[in-house]
Amino acid sequence: MNPSEIIQNNINSLSYFLPELILTGMIVVLIIADLLLKKENSAWTSLLALGGLVIAFVAVLNQYDLGSRSIFNDMLAVDPFALYFKLLFLTSAAFVVLLSIGSVELAGRPVGEYFTLMTALTLGLFLMASATNLITIFISIEFVSVTSFILATYLKTRRRSSEAGLKYTIYGAFSSGLMLYGISILYGLTGTLDIYEIGTKLAASSANSLALLISIILMLAGFGYKLAAVPFHFWAPDVYEGAPTPITAFFSVGPKAAGFALLIRFFNVAFATEATNGEWAAIAGVNWSQLLAVVAAATMTLGNLVAIVQKNVKRLLAYSSIAHAGYALMGVVLLSDQGVYATLFYLVVYYLMNIGAFLVVIVVQDLVGSESIDDYKGLIWRAPLPAIAMGVFLFSLTGLPPTAGFIGKFYLFAALIKGGPGFYWLAVVAIINSVISLYYYARILKAMYFDQQDEKEPASLAVSPYYVVLLIALVVPTIFLGVYWAPLADLANYSVEFLRAL
Amino acid sequence: MLFNFATALVFLIFGGLFVLLNLGISRILQARNPHPVKISTYECGELPEGESWIQFNIRFYVVALVFLIFEVEIIFLFPWALVFKDLGLFAFVEMMIFVFILLVGLAYVWAKGDLDWDKPQSVPAPELSQSYEQKEVTETVDS
Numbered sequence: 001m002n003p004s005e006i007i008q009n010n011i012n013s014l015s016y017f018l019p020e021l022i023l024t025g026m027i028v029v030l031i032i033a034d035l036l037l038k039k040e041n042s043a044w045t046s047l048l049a050l051g052g053l054v055i056a057f058v059a060v061l062n063q064y065d066l067g068s069r070s071i072f073n074d075m076l077a078v079d080p081f082a083l084y085f086k087l088l089f090l091t092s093a094a095f096v097v098l099l100s101i102g103s104v105e106l107a108g109r110p111v112g113e114y115f116t117l118m119t120a121l122t123l124g125l126f127l128m129a130s131a132t133n134l135i136t137i138f139i140s141i142e143f144v145s146v147t148s149f150i151l152a153t154y155l156k157t158r159r160r161s162s163e164a165g166l167k168y169t170i171y172g173a174f175s176s177g178l179m180l181y182g183i184s185i186l187y188g189l190t191g192t193l194d195i196y197e198i199g200t201k202l203a204a205s206s207a208n209s210l211a212l213l214i215s216i217i218l219m220l221a222g223f224g225y226k227l228a229a230v231p232f233h234f235w236a237p238d239v240y241e242g243a244p245t246p247i248t249a250f251f252s253v254g255p256k257a258a259g260f261a262l263l264i265r266f267f268n269v270a271f272a273t274e275a276t277n278g279e280w281a282a283i284a285g286v287n288w289s290q291l292l293a294v295v296a297a298a299t300m301t302l303g304n305l306v307a308i309v310q311k312n313v314k315r316l317l318a319y320s321s322i323a324h325a326g327y328a329l330m331g332v333v334l335l336s337d338q339g340v341y342a343t344l345f346y347l348v349v350y351y352l353m354n355i356g357a358f359l360v361v362i363v364v365q366d367l368v369g370s371e372s373i374d375d376y377k378g379l380i381w382r383a384p385l386p387a388i389a390m391g392v393f394l395f396s397l398t399g400l401p402p403t404a405g406f407i408g409k410f411y412l413f414a415a416l417i418k419g420g421p422g423f424y425w426l427a428v429v430a431i432i433n434s435v436i437s438l439y440y441y442a443r444i445l446k447a448m449y450f451d452q453q454d455e456k457e458p459a460s461l462a463v464s465p466y467y468v469v470l471l472i473a474l475v476v477p478t479i480f481l482g483v484y485w486a487p488l489a490d491l492a493n494y495s496v497e498f499l500r501a502l
Numbered sequence: 503m504l505f506n507f508a509t510a511l512v513f514l515i516f517g518g519l520f521v522l523l524n525l526g527i528s529r530i531l532q533a534r535n536p537h538p539v540k541i542s543t544y545e546c547g548e549l550p551e552g553e554s555w556i557q558f559n560i561r562f563y564v565v566a567l568v569f570l571i572f573e574v575e576i577i578f579l580f581p582w583a584l585v586f587k588d589l590g591l592f593a594f595v596e597m598m599i600f601v602f603i604l605l606v607g608l609a610y611v612w613a614k615g616d617l618d619w620d621k622p623q624s625v626p627a628p629e630l631s632q633s634y635e636q637k638e639v640t641e642t643v644d645s
Contacts, residue, residue: 011592031606035613 006073013071016078019059019086023123026052027116034112042112046101049115050094053122057090068497074194076130077265081498084344084491085129085261092253092351093122095474099246099359102466104366105155106244114154121147121254128226128258132269134183134193137262138176141222144255145172152243152251164242171235175225182218185211186270198270202283209285216271216288220295223266226259227325230298240318245365248314249358252321253351260347264332264340265498267292272335279336293333297429300326304436313361314371316440317354320397323437324350330412330426334419337496342411344492349408349481353396356474360390363471367461373444378453383461387448389471394441396478399434404481409434411489564616568608575604 014021026049033045060083068079097118100106106114124147127140149172153165187193189211190201202212224232240248271288272280282289303323310316328350331343361371363386368375380387396405416427481488543550582589582597611617 007589028603028606031610035610 009073013073013076016063016066016069016071017076019056019063020123020126022056022059023052023119023126026056027119027123030112030116030119034110034116037112039110042110043101045112045115046097049119050097052119053090053094053097056122057087057094060086060090070132074196075133075136076127077132077498078130079498080495081265082130082261084495085257086126088257088348088351089122089125089129089254092250092257092355093118095355095470096246096250096254098470099249099355099362100244102366102464102470103244103246103362105362106246109155114151117147117151118250121151121250125254125258129261131262132195132265134186134195134198137195137266138180138183138222141179141226141262142176144226144258145176148172148251148255151247152239154244154247158242160242161244162242164239167235168239171225171232175221175232178218179222182215182221185215185218189215195266195270199273202270203273206285212286216286216291219266220291223259223263224295226255227263227299227329228256228322229295229325229329230302230322233299233302233322236322237315237318240321241312241314241371245314245358245362248318249355249362252317252354252358256321256325257347257351260328260332260343264343267332268335268340268498282335289333289335292329293423293426296326296329296333297426298326299323299329300430300433304433304440308436308440310440311373312371313364313373313376313444316373316444317357317361320437320441321354323433324354324397326433327409327412327430330416330423330430333426334415334423336415336419338415338418341492341496342408342415344495345411345485345489346408348488348492349396349404349478352474352478352481353393353403353405356389356393356471356478357397359467359470359474360386360393363463363467367463373447376444376447377451379448381460382453383463385463385468385471389475390448391445392475392478394445396482398438398441400438402479402482404478404485407482407485561619564611568611568617571604571607575601 029052030045030048033048034042037044063078063083064080066078068077070077097115100111100114100118121144124140124143127136128144131137131140145168149165149169152168153161155161156165183193186198189207190198192198192201221232223229225235228236240251243251267288268280271283271286273283274280300323303319303321303326307316307319307323310319328343328346331339331341331346333339363383364376364379365371367383379390392403396403399405399409413427413430416423416430543554578600579597582593586593
């Protein structure tokens with residue numbers, strides 16, 4: 001292509017890049033607003049950020065008419081798959097902004113930069129969901145990582161927050177180094193950075209399978225770091241504990257979902273060829289789906305086993321979110337549209353119940369000033385609504401009917417059983433893990449509903465109406481999607497259609 | 503494929519040998535006549551004072567970061583300026599947006615006081631450390 005064609009392609013692509021441009025503009029507006037506003041008024045920037053997210057949401061919805069296409073000289077893809085994730089990122093970011101507004105942790109601190117970085121993080125997630133070139137994949141992961149580092153250490157005067165940021169940075173630098181090495185090997189094997197071309201080249205010629213396996217494992221370091229999948233999960237508990245709780249809620253949903261988007265797109269485009277009936281075949285030489293199956297089993301088992309001994313609710317939820325990454329990975333290993341569909345569905349359900357659980361943690365933290373399970377004792381008598389809401393979210397996280405978590409897990413298991421006897425062992429592991437998870441979720445339930453509270457504690461706690469509204473806004477869909485999930489299922493089904501070939 | 507890398511390997515080996523060879527020849531031929539002034543570190547004619555491994559003010563870091571950003575801006579501006587006429591209005595607008603975003607960043611750094619140089623004399627030392635300690639205490643109570 002000659003230069004003027006490349007420029008023309010870039011100019012034409014701009015109109016398909018509207019949601020991202022809106023977010024970019026919003027970042028600049030937020031910075032200027034933060035400069036103009038006085039320090040004590042910086043909380044107003046939250047409303048600006050919220051407005052930007054809503055406008056971007058509308059812009060993403062408008063993109064559904066466009067169908068699938070590749071933009072910016074095959075650097076990014078706009079397709080229903082990316083749009084599904086973009087809607088997920090926007091709604092979760094909006095919820096996190098709402099959580100941040102009420103949070104006591106952030107009260108009194110200048111928050112202009114906080115909301116600017118939140119918007120920037122969302123933009124990074126957008127790019128992750130649509131990247132189709134190894135360079136854009138790497139840059140978008142770095143974009144998300146760097147903004148996450150700053151957000152994790154936002155309570156910089158607090159020791160644990162600084163520790164969280166430092167650990168996050170070191171692990172992040174290490175895993176992106178590994179990933180870059182994997183990218184270089186892949187580039188050496190195929191001579192191209194475009195994942196579609198990599199896919200056709202690998203399918204056409206048999207590359208050295210050992211070199212291919214090494215490059216896959218190294219690439220997995222980058223994706224696994226974002227998913228917090230074993231063995232790249234070490235940062236998660238410390239970062240989740242130290243970061244401001246709204247940010248923890250976002251980390252456990254946004255970057256994780258974006259990691260899944262990248263993982264699914266990368267493996268299914270570059271390392272699989274499409275066969276019939278919505279099933280694909282892995283390319284010859286590397287059985288990456290079994291590799292991912294082992295990672296999934298290890299992730300959920302380790303997450304659940306370590307969660308048992310946790311005394312801090314935030315840490316417990318951190319390990320539980322590691323375990324849930326393992327569950328969601330089960331859909332990816334199947335090499336079928338149905339599996340990806342189950343994963344997409346599960347990620348939305350997981351977003352609702354996990355943000356909900358973190359919201360209850362924030363509420364209790366604001367009321368009691370602690371994140372320890374012991375301080376949840378007798379919560380049902382002191383603050384009934386958060387306790388009941390937490391019950392719903394924990395039931396959903398365990399996967400009990402009639403909550404959304406049950407439907408999400410049901411789809412995953414159904415896809416797994418349909419995937420054939422080769423994956424029965426994974427289904428057994430997942431079922432055992434669900435039982436284990438019931439045990440530690442029940443510990444919180446028992447503390448809240450059955451244990452006597454300490455006598456010196458105040459008998460009842462007043463929950464602010466703002467939190468009541470937010471809690472209801474999360475509890476209702478969690479139960480509703482457990483009873484009537486067809487719209488979400490249809491949307492997820494539609495979104496499995498991603499850009500397969502150029 | 504692998505054969506192409508062999509060229510790089512040969513280049514690497516010969517590059518290393520070339521350096522060693524020249525150092526060796528210079529070692530054999532050179533006249534050695536050490537003198538305290540001759541072996542001292544060259545600092546543009548000044549007498550070197552103390553070690554070069556000292557603690558720098560953390561403020562240099564911020565200045566370096568800001569410098570880096572505008573350095574990158576210049577790198578983008580040079581090629582743009584060369585083909586400016588051929589690219590037309592679109593490229594001009596695009597570059598103005600780019601410069602504007604960076605200027606907002608500069609304004610932000612400036613307004614937030616990150617470009618103000620610390621003047622340690624202006625605040626008496628004991629007062630500074632005391633207020634810092636108080637801040638620490640309130641923070642721990644918070645958390």
